[in-house]
Amino acid sequence: xxxxxxxxxxxxxxxxxxxxxxxxxxxxxxxxxxxxxxxxxxxxxxxxxxxxxxxxxxxxxxxxxxxxxxxxxxxxxxxxxxxxxxxxxxxxxxxxxxxxxxxxxxxxxxxxxxxxxxxxxxxxxxxxxxxxxxxxxxxxxxxxxxxxxxxxxxxxxxx
Numbered sequence: 001x002x003x004x005x006x007x008x009x010x011x012x013x014x015x016x017x018x019x020x021x022x023x024x025x026x027x028x029x030x031x032x033x034x035x036x037x038x039x040x041x042x043x044x045x046x047x048x049x050x051x052x053x054x055x056x057x058x059x060x061x062x063x064x065x066x067x068x069x070x071x072x073x074x075x076x077x078x079x080x081x082x083x084x085x086x087x088x089x090x091x092x093x094x095x096x097x098x099x100x101x102x103x104x105x106x107x108x109x110x111x112x113x114x115x116x117x118x119x120x121x122x123x124x125x126x127x128x129x130x131x132x133x134x135x136x137x138x139x140x141x142x143x144x145x146x147x148x149x150x151x152x153x154x155x156x157x158x159x
Contacts, residue, residue, distance in 0.1 A: 007058035009098055011105040014052035023052045023064040030088035037145040046085075053105050055089070055098045063089035065102040067109055070119075074138075074153065079116030087126075103133055107156065116157040124148045 014020050024043070031037040046068045055063030065087040073081040084106050089098045110118055121144055122130045127137065135152035142149055 009062070009093075009096075009101055010056045011053055011101050012056060013109070014054055019054055019061075020047075020052060022061040023054055023066075026054075026061055026064045026090065027086055027088045029090065031086075031145070034091070035145070035147065037147075041145050042086075051106075051109055053102060053109075055093075055102055057093065057098075062093040063087075063098040063102050065106050067106045069113065069115065073117070074119050074151075077117060077153070079157065080114060081117045081119060082110045082113070082115040084110075084118050084120045099129060100133070103130075107154075111156055117153060117155045119151060119153045121149045122152050124150060127152070 012019075014023055024047075027042060028039075031042045032039055046066070050066040050068045052064060052066045054061045066085055068083045068085065070081045070083055073079055084103065087099060087102060089102070107118065118135075119138075120130065120135065122135070124141065124147075127150055130152050131137075133154070135154045138151045138153050140150075142151075
């Protein structure tokens with residue numbers, strides 16, 4: 001009997017409304033169903049202008065994330081900044097590198113847009129994941145969508 005092979009994870013930018021609907025459906029499963037985030041908080045005006053990406057495995061969407069270009073840098077920072085958010089990976093695909101690939105792709109897209117730094121709101125349970133990728137905690141723990149979060153930042157340029 002042949003060993004099962006794990007399908008390759010391919011990260012692609014969302015190119016049309018159908019792919020955006022797949023990203024939103026993934027977020028609904030992870031945030032609304034698993035984590036009980038109110039739908040009114042999960043979707044926002046940034047969805048219309050953000051760069052969304054999908055992680056695909058065997059033709060199926062298994063993860064998503066988005067990059068929003070900020071209108072002003074975070075307090076104490078200079079240059080052009082972005083915010084990565086709505087990172088969601090289906091439970092069966094967690095701890096398999098999907099999140100790291102999503103994050104790397106979003107950071108690469110940020111560099112293409114000449115973004116100097118990234119900030120994000122990390123759930124405390126994901127803080128170590130972001131630390132491993134060079135993000136540094138900034139400020140105090142706060143509540144967002146009923147869960148403790150911490151702002152984290154990472155410079156992409158030497159600015």
